[in-house]
Amino acid sequence: MADTRRRVKLYMLNEDRQWDDRGTGHVSSAYVERLKGMALLVRSEIDGSILLESKIHPDTAYQKQQETLIVWSECDNYDLALSFQEKAGCDEIWEKICQVQGKDPSVDITQEVVDESEEERFDDIPDAMPPIELPPCELSKLEEISELFNNVLPSPIRREKLAVCIENEGYIKKLIDLFHMCEDLENLEGLHHLYDIFKSIFLLNKNALFEIMFSDDILFDIVGLLEYDPTLSQPAKHREYLKTKAKFKEVVPISNPELLTKIHQTYRVQYIQDVILPTPSVFEENMLSSLSSFIFFNKVEIVSMIQEDEKFLTTLFAQLTDDETDDNHRRDLILFLKEFCTFSQTLQLPSRESFFKTLSNLGVLSAIEIILGLDDVKMKSAAIDIFSYIVEYSPSMVREFILHETQNQDDEDLLINLVIEQMINDTDPELGGAMQLMGILRLLLDPENMLATANKTEKTEFLSFFYKHSMHVLTAPLFANTVDDKPSKDDYQTAQLLSLILELLSFCVEHHTYHIKNYIISKDLLRRVLVLLKSRHSFVALCALRFMRRIIGLKEEFYNRYILKGNLFKPIVEAFKANGDRYNLLNSAMIELFEFVKVEDVKSLCGHIVENYINELESVKYVQTFEALKKRYEQQQERIKDRLNMDRYL
Numbered sequence: 001m002a003d004t005r006r007r008v009k010l011y012m013l014n015e016d017r018q019w020d021d022r023g024t025g026h027v028s029s030a031y032v033e034r035l036k037g038m039a040l041l042v043r044s045e046i047d048g049s050i051l052l053e054s055k056i057h058p059d060t061a062y063q064k065q066q067e068t069l070i071v072w073s074e075c076d077n078y079d080l081a082l083s084f085q086e087k088a089g090c091d092e093i094w095e096k097i098c099q100v101q102g103k104d105p106s107v108d109i110t111q112e113v114v115d116e117s118e119e120e121r122f123d124d125i126p127d128a129m130p131p132i133e134l135p136p137c138e139l140s141k142l143e144e145i146s147e148l149f150n151n152v153l154p155s156p157i158r159r160e161k162l163a164v165c166i167e168n169e170g171y172i173k174k175l176i177d178l179f180h181m182c183e184d185l186e187n188l189e190g191l192h193h194l195y196d197i198f199k200s201i202f203l204l205n206k207n208a209l210f211e212i213m214f215s216d217d218i219l220f221d222i223v224g225l226l227e228y229d230p231t232l233s234q235p236a237k238h239r240e241y242l243k244t245k246a247k248f249k250e251v252v253p254i255s256n257p258e259l260l261t262k263i264h265q266t267y268r269v270q271y272i273q274d275v276i277l278p279t280p281s282v283f284e285e286n287m288l289s290s291l292s293s294f295i296f297f298n299k300v301e302i303v304s305m306i307q308e309d310e311k312f313l314t315t316l317f318a319q320l321t322d323d324e325t326d327d328n329h330r331r332d333l334i335l336f337l338k339e340f341c342t343f344s345q346t347l348q349l350p351s352r353e354s355f356f357k358t359l360s361n362l363g364v365l366s367a368i369e370i371i372l373g374l375d376d377v378k379m380k381s382a383a384i385d386i387f388s389y390i391v392e393y394s395p396s397m398v399r400e401f402i403l404h405e406t407q408n409q410d411d412e413d414l415l416i417n418l419v420i421e422q423m424i425n426d427t428d429p430e431l432g433g434a435m436q437l438m439g440i441l442r443l444l445l446d447p448e449n450m451l452a453t454a455n456k457t458e459k460t461e462f463l464s465f466f467y468k469h470s471m472h473v474l475t476a477p478l479f480a481n482t483v484d485d486k487p488s489k490d491d492y493q494t495a496q497l498l499s500l501i502l503e504l505l506s507f508c509v510e511h512h513t514y515h516i517k518n519y520i521i522s523k524d525l526l527r528r529v530l531v532l533l534k535s536r537h538s539f540v541a542l543c544a545l546r547f548m549r550r551i552i553g554l555k556e557e558f559y560n561r562y563i564l565k566g567n568l569f570k571p572i573v574e575a576f577k578a579n580g581d582r583y584n585l586l587n588s589a590m591i592e593l594f595e596f597v598k599v600e601d602v603k604s605l606c607g608h609i610v611e612n613y614i615n616e617l618e619s620v621k622y623v624q625t626f627e628a629l630k631k632r633y634e635q636q637q638e639r640i641k642d643r644l645n646m647d648r649y650l
Contacts, residue, residue, distance in 0.1 A: 005089035009300075009351070010042050010051050013079035017289055019296050021348030023051045027082060027089070029096040038100045040093070042082070046350070054080065056100040061111035064094050065207040069297060083297065108208050132161045137174035139181065142193035149200035163206040172201070172212050179225045191228035191235075198225055202277065205290045214269055214294070216261065223268065226276045238276055242268065251332045252316045259305045266298040299346045306340060307358050317362045321370055331379050334371055337364075338382040341389045356393050364390065365401045365415060372418040380422060384437065387419065391440045395449050399462045402444075411469050416444070420473045424497065431496045438500045441474075445504075447511050467515045474501060475525070482531035487540075495537040502529065502543035509550045521562050526551065530571040538586055541575065545589050548572065552596065552605070560604045569605075573613045581622075591623055598629050606633055 006026045011019040025044045032039040035055040042052035054074060062072045068084040070093060084090040091105075098105040135141040135148065152158040166172060175197060182190040201209055213222050220239060227236040248267070254260045273291055306312060319325050320333045344355050364386065371383035391398050402416050411417060423437035443449065445466065450458040478501055481487050481494065505525075508516040520526055532544040548568075551559050563569065576590045594617075597605045609617075610633040617626040 005084075005086045005092065007045070007085040007089070008042060009083045011081040011083060013081075017292065019081065019293065019346075021351055024350060025051050027052075027084075027093055029056070029093060038096070040082075040097075052080070056097055058101055059111060060101075061109060062094075062097050062101075063109045063207065064090070065108070066211065066294075066297060070094060070097070071207075071293075081293075081297075083300070132158065132165050134165050134169060134171060137171060137178060139178060139187070139190055142178065142190050142197070145175075146193045146196045146200070149197055153200060153203055159204050163204045163209060166201065166204075167206075167208050167212070172209065172218070176218055176221045176225075179221060183224070188228070191225065192230040194225045195228045195230060198222065199277070202288065202291065205288060207290045207294060210269075210290060210294050214265055216265075219265065219268055223272065223276065226272065229278075236276070238271070242271065246271070249332050249336070251329070251336045252312055252319065254309075254312065256305060256309060259302065259309070262298055262302055262305070266295060266302060269298070270295055296346055299343045300351075303340070303343050303347060303355060304351075307355060313358070313362055317364070317367060320367045321363065327374075327376065330371075331376065331382075334367075334379050334382045334386075337367075338385050341386050344389070352393060356390060356397070359390070360397055360401075365398065369405075369413075369415045369418060372415070372422060373413070377427070381433065384419075384422065384433065384440075388436060388440055391443050395443050395446070396451050396458060399444060399450075399458060403461060403465055406465060406469065411473075414469060416441075416466070416470050417473045420470060423500070424473075424477055426497075429493055431493065431500065434497060434500055438504055441504060442507055445508065445511070463512060463515045467519055471519060474504065475523075477501060479523075479528060482528040485531060486534040487532060490535055490537070492537065495535060495540045498532060498535075499540050499543045502532075502540075502547050505529075506543075506547050506550045509547070509554070517556075517558065520551070520559075524566065526563070526568055527566055530568060533571050533575040538584070541586055542589060545572070545575075545586070545593065549589070549593050549596070552593065552602070555600060555602060557604065560602065564604060564608050567612075569609055569613065573616060577616060591625055594625050594629065595623075598625060598632060601632065603636060607636070 006028065007024070008027045009024050010022040012022050014020050023044050025042045027040060027042045029038055029040055031037070032053065032055070037055050039053055039055045041050065043049070044051050060072055062070060064070055067087045068090045069081055070090060071079065071081045073079050095105045098110060101110050103110045132152070135144050149162065152162045175194065178190070179194050182194065212218065223238050223242060227238050229236065248264060273295065316333060316337065320330060344352060347355055368383045368387050371379050402414065405414060419437055419440065423434045426434035447459045450462065478498060481489055481498065526548065529544050529547050533541045535541050572590060572593070579587050594609070597609065606629060610630055614626065614630050618630060620626055
């Protein structure tokens, strides 16, 4: 069995300043001839391939963070991190790095991070960058301390020196003592200075200082002193909010005290970043990257610790699906699970793959199905968010579950039909939830992400299932609203819903060919869709027209014969005439449809339009479309006549 001490995840900072997981493997240090020096090597635990081969340069600044992280920059904008499974492994590799660079392994950073241009600028000036001397930590010196910290920020070298001084002299705890004194004395001026001092400490962007500030005994005091923003007329009440409003509910008892501490810490640090700290300026934006990294790696650890706690997750899912579970407790459980899945978005492959496999094995989709069958808006919303994460990660996993459950479920209880019902019955006037669900359904129905096996394809099996068991649920609102020759309900919310359904149906026309073709013709679906051309909402009329245009765009005679037999250009011509000479989007879209028939020379449709509607259309002179259609039709008739005459003489 491989040594777990050396087991690591390799992360790389991407262009969006987010950490990407580049894989899990085992790290070693060895002399590499090609690189002419000692290097860090990471081999994948999956296939043994080399994930990393990085020479330990004498002047590269390596940082040790949170006892199990080593972070460094390979070159400009190319940051790497090794996250160790065990502290012992991290210490071993850290010693190797320090040995190569001739450093004492007790340090947390091997080099001073220096801006080259600044280093060159001060090279020949003796004592141009003297060491920083911190003023005594006293009430009378707070303004001086604030000015010093603020003046240091523009200089990378001085920022580094200041951070080392603050850490070595235990300055943060001394400042916290002053904070308590200022609050007791109601010394508002001193509290304002402390706010500015700690804002500068955040902008030093040093993980070692964050480790001190976010420790259990100090974190709440940090939140407290950040209440005294000098720009506010009254101090904020962040501590009161965190104590009374943002209480952590332990939905299932957490036996791991380290996990509990990490959850509390992460929530509060995230609150500091998102709510308390002002939005960083352009100058400050990259000066909080270590804070983002601190939160990111905390979330990775939380997800890993929960995932490894089999008892916790098993209990959670058992309670979530138990009929006896109280609704309030079930709501807390599903909201916790949603938060857990949100944290999982920080993971990359293969960690996310392992995460979703764990959830799948525990029955997450069955749990979602149960929640969607309940009459609780908040629970349903959380279940949909979780479902969305799962579908985005693995549509095939969800399709497999749906196909399997058809063996012992009625149609109305199927997960996919519950999702469609949720979409149809969205109470939001803007249909935000319905739009999210439409995106999920589109992913599930997209053949591009369907797998093919030796015996059968997922596409054939799943689409056959969908058109048999679910398509009628999706189209029910459309059929219900188009019984007569105009929409029976034409309010904004109904129109919004129908436009979403039409968008999905248009997607099906483009990607499903056989199944949707049979459905359209057997249900006379296009005729019903074209009733929506009479909606007073132009966006619905345009969706209906787009559906027709998508069908005609396929240039399939099977569809064309259906259109001719049903005389389905009639509603188009009527809508065109009703629109009059208004130059709008609907007018342009209808002209484009006729133009397509002309340019692509779709003979059957061209003949049908001219023979039945040219008298109503040829008066339109602001485009040449109808005149050209008529001319093309006449040329076609001439050719047919010439051919007949030739056949007669032969």
